[in-house]
Amino acid sequence: MTKIKIATEWLESCAGCHMSLLDIDERILELLKYVEITSSPLTDLKHPPEEGVDVGILSGGIGNSDQEKKAKEMRKKCKILVALGDCAVFGGICNLRNFFPKEEVLNRGFVETESTSKGKIPKSEVLGELTDQVSGVNKVVKVDVYIPGCPPSADSIYYALTELVNGRIPVLEGDLLHYD
Amino acid sequence: MALYRAHVIVSIDSFSILKGAIEVKDTLIDKLKKYKLDQEVKVLEMSTLGQIKDVPVILIYPEKVVYAPVKVEDIDEIVEEHLLKGRVVKRLIKELPWLPKKPKLEEARIVLSNAGLIDPELIEEYIANDGYVALGKVVKEMKPDEVLEVIENSNLLGRGGAAFPTGLKWKFTRKAKGEPKYIIANADESEPGTFKDRLILEGDPHRIIEAMVIAGFAVGSHIGYIYIRGEYALVIERIKNAINQAHNMGFLGENIFGSDFNFEIKIHKGAGAYVCGEETALIESIEGKRGEPRTRPPYPPTYGLWGKPTVVNNVETFANVPPIIRNGPDWFKRFGTERCSGTKVYTILGNINNKGLIEVPMGISLRDVINIYGDGIPGDKKFKLAQTGGTSGSIIPESMLDVPMDYASMMEAGAALGSGALLICDETNCIVDLLKPLTHFFNYESCGKCVPCRVGTTKIYKIIERISRGGGLNTDISMLEDISKTMAATSLCGLGQAAAVPVLSAIKHFRGEIETHIFDKICPLGVCKI
Amino acid sequence: MAEITLIINGKKVKGETEDTILDVCEKNGIDVPTLCHFKGLTDVGACRMCIVEIGEERVAINTACTTQALDGMVVKTDTERLNNLRKINIELLLAERNHFCMFCEMSGDCELQDLAYRFKIDYIRYPLLFPKLPLDASHKYIIIDHNRCILCGRCIRACDELEANHTLDFRERGWQKMINIDLNSTLRESTCTSCGSCIQVCPTGAIFDKKSPYLGRSEECEFTKTVCSECSVGCGTEIVTRANHILRINGNFDSDVSRGLLCDKGRFEPLYKEKKRYLKPxxxxxxxxxxxxxxxxxxxxxxxxxxxxxxxxxxxxxxxxxxxxxxxxxxxxxxxxxxxxxxxxxxxxTTIKGKGSLNKILESDLIIVVGADFSKDHKVVRSLIKRAVVKNDSSLILVNSNANNLSSYAKLLLKKEELEKVNEEISMANEVSIIFGYKISGDVEKWISKYGGEVNLIGLMPGTNSLxxxxxxxxxxxxxxxxxxxxxxxxxxxxxxxxxxxxxxxxxxxxxxxxxxxxxxxxxxxxxxxxxxxxxRSGNYTNMEGKTQEVNKSITSxxxxxxxxxxxxxxxxxxxxxxx
Missing domain, CATH: 3.40.50.740 (Rossmann fold)
Structure with missing residues (x-):
């Protein structure tokens, strides 16, 4: 049978959600019978393939213009988009910078840090621009499945993936649904 | 008591003061002194004569001539020509909608029969106009149950917005156990656009006092409170004065009319909270607590002020009581429709030629009010929508212009009459721009006790505000509907339940216009700065 | 109290005349979600979670906690419509302030979170607003974080109805409504008595103690019901432990003596003592x-x-x-x-012949305190006295004592030489409580013994198990x-x-x-x-009322x-x- 193609990407995040994905341990061998992981920060391929994938997984929130682009690219190239982890669902811990104006944040990070002397806020066309506020990915793209957690447990991720493999939209409840 | 041959009433209120009313009045008094007319002509202040545009207003009796707008430069002419020589100054004449020389629609002045015609500071003038006759009749010739019968038979519905049968409310209070019982007049009038109670209280304060004593007699109460919003300084003064005069004449206090019935009235000042117009929040406010509504049941007739049976009625409702007692319930039922007897006082505002107050029988259509009373929409613009019932009222599109305005018919049509403010909007108004201050008002006035209203009004305002800036999201309309329906179903009091109404009715009748703001990110009328 | 019958979710269930619909549901094991309700505090119906459908032909939606149950009422608690409304309610709460579960001390023990899980909320639809709200960590034992507050008011009611101190109340209205301490003071500088009732009743992580965060969730802990060892009141406590370590001391709401109330001496201080322990002879x-x-x-x-x-x-x-x-x-x-x-x-x-119980203080219309201090211990007795005076209009007479600042509530302030003045007051009262301290002189003792048999007599003891x-x-x-x-x-x-x-x-x-x-x-x-x-330790204590209560060990030595x-x-x- 044809395997389900999956692509993942991490945005404004700590990579914990991807670690949790790997935490499904030996179950990944079973999963790989039905799933092909195409592009991901953990594999060699860094962009989703041209022909698209079935399931796109985004972890991390939207904090700069670069991440906006990546999120839109993933949305274009997949049928079902999964927001993995609190940051992707609503901004998570990264939301903490929303209490301060963008300029203050950049100043604190690049100029005022104790170990910096003569700091400057970097500006270049290649660098992305910080968004005014951090948000979940659903601010810029339509999301089909939300998996909250910080990170979501390996069990939750495994359950969600198996449901998707079986053609169902996963509904998390009980122990699999947690925000921490 | 000095006898004057003429009375000149000058409108002194916020609109008029901005246009120089105080200078007008002072100039008038000076001029009268100069012409030695100050012993013959009395100058009175009255807060609102129902006008908003074309102020200040001068009303001269006995001719019942209205001059508006009046500038300081006109005073000379008015005093010389009209007061001295008896010749009317034609160029300044204006017709007040609620004091029409030639009534445009049916003559139906029940509630406003005295306002503007008597000196509100003289109890004698009230008595001369059948004042306190009803109270005398009640206390000397009737039994409490008979009074209840009369009010119930008259079909008088509460005029504060909820339209609960007044007779039934009084009956419940009478039956309930607990002493002492209380009568409360709700003069908090904070609904934006409504100022009818102010006119009634400033122009005819004794009427409310009389009605409250009658209610006390019927229900078995000896103490009344008038809860007046703190901003109504003149009203508070006038009522205080009226209470003193009524005491002196034996209409308040011990042994009213020589009977063994006593009644006291106290004044409580509001402090600027719209939510304190809600009856249980009002009661909490009088008790000295935060003005937050109570859960119901139990209702005030069983558990009200200090836990005792309490009648809470709107000022306009009370204003109907003395005439009903004097003339009987059948007389009252001649006005209005079969299901809703009597009249209603409306304040007409917005894009309309003749703004102000009118009193018309129940059942008149909105179209008639606009065309006949309001003299139509200025600039020949087309009617777009009206909001009846104040900020929490429903949005009425053109298709509903002929619905008879009475509580029952409006409810069947899916709208609410509320307290009687009519906001008329022409085709240049943007629905989103209209909703912005509305939703902000509820957000600002929510007491914060229950979750759906506290958070719901915040979210609704933020969403509308964002839409008006061009930041609308695809999910906005469904979010507005969800939040509004939740507020309507689960809010603790009428504020939350009603705050949802304008939003839902706007979506129902003007969805396309809102969607244009959201999806196309433009304001079709060019009002919102996107 | 008569028995009544209601039909809830199609089944006939029984209740009593003074019950609310929620009481009847609780008595019959019907689960209705609640948030601002707390057993032992008055109900306000503010959170709108316990809404139920009442009636058959004309269905009204109202809160179960505030609606009186009437005989024959038809109620539905679990329809799709109700659950939809409740779900939106929780979503609104989650979108109101800053609820970050991932680093919250109470995650896993939070009633708001539990309800969100119950309604399977996996994301928040409404854009978050990130209001900047303060955190007050000034107090020695308690932290108040307004970012997590849902304005349910349980803390206010506990502070007012249990401790009778009313340090907390609301200020402002609408979305600016906040929990307020005194006249906008910090907790440390306020009239707070540090009883800690607010911590126990707070459903979220808005009010919590400084010692126990991150040391274990309820599901990982053991709970031992025992009795406090700090004074002779013997308040019921519940010790929360994990891996043989005490995390927190809670009040036990089932205790006949204290009904959940504690004081800082019993709730906080035992965990703050830093003393060298002897481990060997x-x-x-x-x-x-x-x-x-x-x-x-x-x-x-x-x-x-x-x-x-x-x-x-x-x-x-x-x-x-x-x-x-x-x-x-x-x-x-x-x-x-x-x-x-x-x-x-x-x-x-000193023991004087007579019987007494702390609960009777609340039923007394005259309370006489002789020579008792309350500044070091027996603070719960003071709370009960204050509750009787403030809530039940009882009269208070203080003799040779200011009862740790209750002077302004007292009808009479007397010295012990003026004890005779109290005789008349006693003769005019219905129920009298006399509470005496443990350092009273002989003639005071004689005066009290005169009334020993007729009044509710409570003698404070110098030690926990003195009696x-x-x-x-x-x-x-x-x-x-x-x-x-x-x-x-x-x-x-x-x-x-x-x-x-x-x-x-x-x-x-x-x-x-x-x-x-x-x-x-x-x-x-x-x-x-x-x-x-x-x-x-295990064993039992006899408190100053003469009640013997079990002491249960919660950790192993x-x-x-x-x-x-x-x-x-x-x-x-x-x-x-x-x-x-």
């Missing part, structure tokens, strides 16, 4: 205390104390010891060491004869009690100190036997620390006498 060698073992300790005990004549031996016991321990100690001193010289560390107590010790026959002044051998069963007694014995200890030849922590007597001790502290009774039995055994 210690013997004084050349002026220095050196670690020893049980063999040696018992040997020395038998030699030194066992070798003395009965009249040269004296025993002193702390009122923090359980009845069983005190009983055995008495038998040890009397029968094994053949001495009659046994007393309480805090000295003798228990008294009933076991220990109530004498320890006469300063030259006791050559002194056996002090101090357990975890406070220094200010132990201070009074330093002089006696100095005069003795050999001092045995059976205690948990290093204290002011350690310097005088020749032999230190490690003793269990309050959380490791360190391996070398044995039960006091076990120690005494083995000492007796070594001497060759049997002790049961």
């Amino acid at each position: 210690m013997v004084r060698v050349n002026g220095e205390l050196k670690e020893s073992d049980w063999e040696e300790a018992t040997k020395i005990m038998v030699e030194k104390i066992g070798g003395m004549d009965g009249k040269d031996i004296a025993g002193l016991v702390s009122a923090r010891a359980t009845n069983e321990t005190i009983d055995l100690f008495k038998k040890l001193i009397n029968n094994v060491f053949c001495s009659e010289n046994i007393g309480m560390l805090h000295g003798p107590i 228990g010790a008294y009933k076991l026959g220990i109530n004498r002044n320890f006469k300063p004869r030259k006791a050559r051998g002194l056996y002090i069963l101090a357990v975890d007694e406070d220094n200010d009690i132990l201070e009074n014995i330093i002089e006696e200890a100095k005069k003795s030849e050999f001092v045995v100190l059976q205690t948990s922590y290093e204290n002011v007597l350690s310097k005088e001790a020749d032999l230190i036997i490690p003793s269990m502290m309050w959380a490791e 360190p391996p070398e620390v044995k039960d006091d009774r076990e120690i005494m039995v083995s000492i007796a055994d070594k001497i060759g006498k049997f002790l049961s």
Whole structure:
């Protein structure tokens, strides 16, 4: 049978959600019978393939213009988009910078840090621009499945993936649904 | 008591003061002194004569001539020509909608029969106009149950917005156990656009006092409170004065009319909270607590002020009581429709030629009010929508212009009459721009006790505000509907339940216009700065 | 109270006339989600979670916690419409303030989170607003974080109805509504009495204590119901432990004595004491205390104390010891060491004949407080007095006491010479409570005894189990004869009690100190036997009402620390006498 193609990407995040994905341990061998992981920060391929994938997984929130682009690219190239982890669902811990104006944040990070002397806020066309506020990915793209957690447990991720493999939209409840 | 041959009433209120009313009045008094007319002509202040545009207003009796707008430069002419020589100054004449020389629609002045015609500071003038006759009749010739019968038979519905049968409310209070019982007049009038109670209280304060004593007699109460919003300084003064005069004449206090019935009235000042117009929040406010509504049941007739049976009625409702007692319930039922007897006082505002107050029988259509009373929409613009019932009222599109305005018919049509403010909007108004201050008002006035209203009004305002800036999201309309329906179903009091109404009715009748703001990110009328 | 029948979710269920719909549901095991409801506090219907459908033809939606249950009412609690409305309600709450579960101390124990899980909310639809809200960590024990507050008002009601202090209330309205402390003060500078009731009733992580965060969620902890050891009220407590470590002390709402109320002395201070614990027996060698073992300790005990004549031996016991321990100690001193010289560390107590219960304070229309302080202990009694005065309009008379700042609530403030003035007040009242402290003079004692039988009489005790010790026959002044051998069963007694014995200890030849922590007597001790502290003990206490309550251990003592009774039995055994 044809395997389900999956692509993942991490945005404004700590990579914990991807670690949790790997935490499904030996179950990944079973999963790989039905799933092909195409592009991901953990594999060699860094962009989703041209022909698209079935399931796109985004972890991390939207904090700069670069991440906006990546999120839109993933949305274009997949049928079902999964927001993995609190940051992707609503901004998570990264939301903490929303209490301060963008300029203050950049100043604190690049100029005022104790170990910096003569700091400057970097500006270049290649660098992305910080968004005014951090948000979940659903601010810029339509999301089909939300998996909250910080990170979501390996069990939750495994359950969600198996449901998707079986053609169902996963509904998390009980122990699999947690925000921490 | 000095006898004057003429009375000149000058409108002194916020609109008029901005246009120089105080200078007008002072100039008038000076001029009268100069012409030695100050012993013959009395100058009175009255807060609102129902006008908003074309102020200040001068009303001269006995001719019942209205001059508006009046500038300081006109005073000379008015005093010389009209007061001295008896010749009317034609160029300044204006017709007040609620004091029409030639009534445009049916003559139906029940509630406003005295306002503007008597000196509100003289109890004698009230008595001369059948004042306190009803109270005398009640206390000397009737039994409490008979009074209840009369009010119930008259079909008088509460005029504060909820339209609960007044007779039934009084009956419940009478039956309930607990002493002492209380009568409360709700003069908090904070609904934006409504100022009818102010006119009634400033122009005819004794009427409310009389009605409250009658209610006390019927229900078995000896103490009344008038809860007046703190901003109504003149009203508070006038009522205080009226209470003193009524005491002196034996209409308040011990042994009213020589009977063994006593009644006291106290004044409580509001402090600027719209939510304190809600009856249980009002009661909490009088008790000295935060003005937050109570859960119901139990209702005030069983558990009200200090836990005792309490009648809470709107000022306009009370204003109907003395005439009903004097003339009987059948007389009252001649006005209005079969299901809703009597009249209603409306304040007409917005894009309309003749703004102000009118009193018309129940059942008149909105179209008639606009065309006949309001003299139509200025600039020949087309009617777009009206909001009846104040900020929490429903949005009425053109298709509903002929619905008879009475509580029952409006409810069947899916709208609410509320307290009687009519906001008329022409085709240049943007629905989103209209909703912005509305939703902000509820957000600002929510007491914060229950979750759906506290958070719901915040979210609704933020969403509308964002839409008006061009930041609308695809999910906005469904979010507005969800939040509004939740507020309507689960809010603790009428504020939350009603705050949802304008939003839902706007979506129902003007969805396309809102969607244009959201999806196309433009304001079709060019009002919102996107 | 008559029985009524309702039809809830199609089934006939029974309730009583004064019940609310929620009461009937709770009595019949029907689960209705709640948030601002807390058993023991008045209901306000603010959160709108317990909405139910009432009626058949015209269905009204109203909150179950505030609607009185009427006979024949038809109620539905679990329809799709209700659950939809409840779900949107929770979503609105989650979108109102800053709820970050991932680093919240209460995650896993949060009622808001539990409801969100229950309604399977996996994302928040409404854009978040990130209001900037303050956090008040000024207080020694309590933190208030307004970012997590859902404005349910439970803390306000607990502070007002349980502690009767009303330090907390709301300020502002609408979305600017906040929990307010006094006149917008910080918690540290406020009138807060640190009773901690607010912590226990707060459903989210808005109010929490400083010691227990991140040390364990409820599902990982053990809960032991016991009784507080800090004074003679004997409030019911619940000790939260994990891996043999005490995380938190909660009030027990099922306790007849305290109904969930505690004070800072019982709730917080026991966890803030930093004292050196004795883990092994210690013997004084050349002026220095050196670690020893049980063999040696018992040997020395038998030699030194066992070798003395009965009249040269004296025993002193702390009122923090359980009845069983005190009983055995008495038998040890009397029968094994053949001495009659046994007393309480805090000295003798005054008892006046009469019956009393703390609950009756709330039913009294006249409360007389004589010579009682309440600044160090028995604070819960003060809370009950204040509650009676503020909520039930009881009259208060203070004699030789200001009851720790209750003067402004008192009808009369008298000195003890003016006691006669109270007689008339008593004759005019219906129910009278007299509460007296433990340092009253003889003539005051005589005056109180006059009324002992007729009033609700409550005598505060200087120690936790003083009344228990008294009933076991220990109530004498320890006469300063030259006791050559002194056996002090101090357990975890406070220094200010132990201070009074330093002089006696100095005069003795050999001092045995059976205690948990290093204290002011350690310097005088020749032999230190490690003793269990309050959380490791089991037994029972008799409180000042005369009620005997069970003390249950919540943690296990360190391996070398044995039960006091076990120690005494083995000492007796070594001497060759049997002790049961």
